Amino acid sequence: MLSFIVRMTFDQADRDDVGEILCHLTAASRQEPGCVSYIPHFVEGGAARFSFTSSMSTRRLWTITADRRIFINMQSAGCIRR
Numbered sequence: 001m002l003s004f005i006v007r008m009t010f011d012q013a014d015r016d017d018v019g020e021i022l023c024h025l026t027a028a029s030r031q032e033p034g035c036v037s038y039i040p041h042f043v044e045g046g047a048a049r050f051s052f053t054s055s056m057s058t059r060r061l062w063t064i065t066a067d068r069r070i071f072i073n074m075q076s077a078g079c080i081r082r
Contacts, residue, residue, distance in 0.1 A: 001036060002062045003055040012048040022050060029054065034061030 010018050022040040029038040040052040056062035 001055055001057055002059050003053060005051055005053050007043070007049060007051040009047050009049045015042075015048060018048075018050060022052070026052075032056075032061075033064070034058060 019042075026038055026040055029035060034057040036055040036057055038052060038054045040050060043049040043051055
């Protein structure tokens, strides 16, 4: 099993939007082949941040889905802005 943690900072004014985005990403990520767990949460105190922990059953499945699941989905959901 392969697990990783992602942390991101966002503007506090966007907290509700980020929460909604995380709900959608969680549902989609948990449906990815090989996803064992995907757990998002807000980090309390200091800057407005969230993190998520994701575990995949194999490195091969993680490699197949990683780009699409993390970056493309987050960008299309409005979480990553260029």
